[in-house]
Amino acid sequence: MTTTLKLNSLNFAFGQQSVLNNISLSVKTGQIGCLLGPSGCGKSTLLRLIAGFEQPQSGEIHIVNQMVAGTNLTIPPQNREVGMLFQDLALFPHLTVSQNIAFGLHQLNKTEQKHRVNELLSLCRLEGFQARYPHQLSGGQSQRVALARAMAPKPKLILLDEPFSSVETGLQNDLVHEVKSMLQADQSTALWVTHSLEEAFGIADQMGVMLDGKLLQWSLPNELYDKPAHPDVIHFLKNANLVSGTINSLGEIETHLGNFKLNNDANFKVNEQAQVGLNKRIFHISKNKKPNASVTKVVYQGGQYILSLKLFEGDIIECYVPNSIHIGSNVCVDVDEVTELTGFPIS
């Protein structure tokens, strides 16, 4: 499988303010890469660098084996063959649906243009709407037109900048899968930026978490859960509890909830303080055992309760339970057996 997009140690700053810090990643041809991060983490800026609207201070951008930005080299956006789905869609208000889609097809002759537009109208389920203007479309339809316009010239890469931020919450899930299947049907390669976990896991072949201009991890989606590379990834995904402890001579971390084998124990010295991420699902409350935590918060959430517990030894954890427990009561919390855990130094 060839690589469509490759970023090498990109750095970017607005004046003194560093926005992107040493970003490297790659997206394989035909796949969808997804950058997950809160607003303001620099992910939209990264897309603008790849499109060519901003120049990196250092680092390289390669699109299909061609360097488009690097030391002393910049290829203008016009010549990068990159398509973009803008956050606010940026449909041309004075052009009809088919004129919008055909906008980037100036290299083709009239017949070819018409053929490609029809192809996209049917792929994006827009037949019958070709003569409408953007203001006559619903939110989802506008979305599909914007996608069709971005895909029309068959760009080497499509960039999607929070494409669903303007769509009502209820519709987002359906749209995510719809857009994914459209991109796949056209064999497009895409880099998708979002702050929504659901959206990201719904579409990504490759995925990363970005915080404060740093890409903390770039891997397969399930590895983000199973092998988080940084405690902040855990904080952001909110799927696990960070529990602290001490490394023993067996390469285990000894916590107040038990001892766990680490897959990176070589990185730690014996008796060093460390922490480990434990999936919230493996926690449960054991009755008739000596209490080790007190309940600080109970939140009901569709069929189950989310319990916040303060361990007597200090860590604060969350777990799911079927029945409510009074705030302030003392309970015993246990964890299931787990393997393949990664330890982190205490920052």
Added chain:
Amino acid sequence: MKKPNISANQLLWLLALFFGLPFIALLVQLFTPEAAIWQHLSDTVLPTYLKQSILLLAAVTLGTLFIGVSTAWLIATYQFPGHRYFQWLLILPMAMPSYIVAYAYTWWLDVSGPVQSMLRELNGWSFGDYYFPNIRSFGGAVLVLSLVLYPYVYLLARASFQQQSRRLFEAHQLSGGKHNTFFYRIALPLARPAIFGGVALVMMETLADYGTVQYFGVNTLTTGILKTWFGLSSLGGAAQIASILLVMVILIMTTEKIFRGQSQFDVAGNTANKPLYQPLSTSKKWLASLWCLMIVTSGFILPVLLLALMSFKSTINDWWDEFFLVTVDTLWVAALAAAVTLCIALFLMFIKRHNDKHSIDRLIKTLSLGYAIPGLVIAVGVTIAFGWLDQSYNWVKLKYSDAPATLLFSGGFMALITAYVIRFLAVAMQPIDAAYQGIKTNLDEASILTGHKNSKTFYLIHLPLIKSSLWTAMLLVFVDLLKELPATLVLRPFNFNTLAVKAYELASDERLADAAIPALSIVAAGLIPVLLLNQRINKTHDNNPKT
């Protein structure tokens, strides 16, 4: 998408140099005075010109402040009979060039006019038996200019009053403030920057006025420029006076800027809230109506009626053909100049869109300052500068041929159109700039990503989206050109007349009734943009904050 376009930037600097040349010419004249003329001027007439200009400025400022703020406050705060109509009727005097209002009142109030004739007939008086104030006086000029220029203050003050949140009034009430102190203690101070902005415009218009003061025999700097230029045949002397005028304008602009910069209040509050009018007793309601009616009548309705009456007495039947020719001439010159202005404004706005250099932004802003400079000052500058250009052109030409010297630059319409562009560029830039800001840069980027160049993006995306604003800009400039008098008067080619110049000439020849016909045509055309403007202000401030 920010991408410096080198050749376009160079063209921009060249344009700036060309349009800056008249001001360089004035500066050169200011620092190399023709000693004899300067001595003569400062010994004799200059102090009078300066004194009259400053007095006029002060009086008109007070007059417009009083009329503008009072009407704006009434409209923004109370509801009274005719409120809905006065809201926009009060703007209409803007459509009236002040010199035309001056002609109408003179015809009506002069010794031989209908009012005095009727008085004499009713009372059996003859001329000299009674006292009647002379409209052709300093006081008359103040009255006419105030009645025509107050809408600048009214518009800006009204917008500011209407934007002030009703919560402010409620807070004032809750803290024990009395109803009648709200205006002085809160509303007026908050509206001060806006009001001062309007006053600055009034001051510039007052300084620029030539038609009214000349007709009323008030010796201001503008009349001084023409007297020195054509009476004393001293262009240098005229340039000296023009420089003084220019310095005054710059002073006003700087003061306004400093003043506004220091006190930018965020008075917008919640703009979505509907105006809640305060109660007013019935008798006071009628007083409010009466005041507004008086202002609208004397600033617009009466002058228009008078012009209509005058036109019945005119001898137009004897010069229909000439009127027709003048109208055609006016229309094509105005259309040509408006088109040129529009193209330059569009070019500047295109550069602004694709530029992130501070210097270019500044330069474009500077080019838009011409609106503040009196037409006569520009005319003097252009005449001197184009004289230089012609001299150098002929000097070069002489080296290559024996052909006689020609006035390439100052001979034809080029000087006139250059002056028009300098004066009205800002009028064209404003709507285009607004339209451009309405187009998100995303659209440019979407177009560029598909491989289109900036120029192609302009043609495919910008042009269709700003088209209606281009028409607005064109119309606004066109109408301003129809009204323009002083620059046209001195820069027009020999034997070329516009409606404004024709009205001026007829009035100067004591043919006021005949002057009414070109005057009415100008007023009719002038109404269009005023109504457009009102529509836009209503949309943004009153009912519909979202558009």
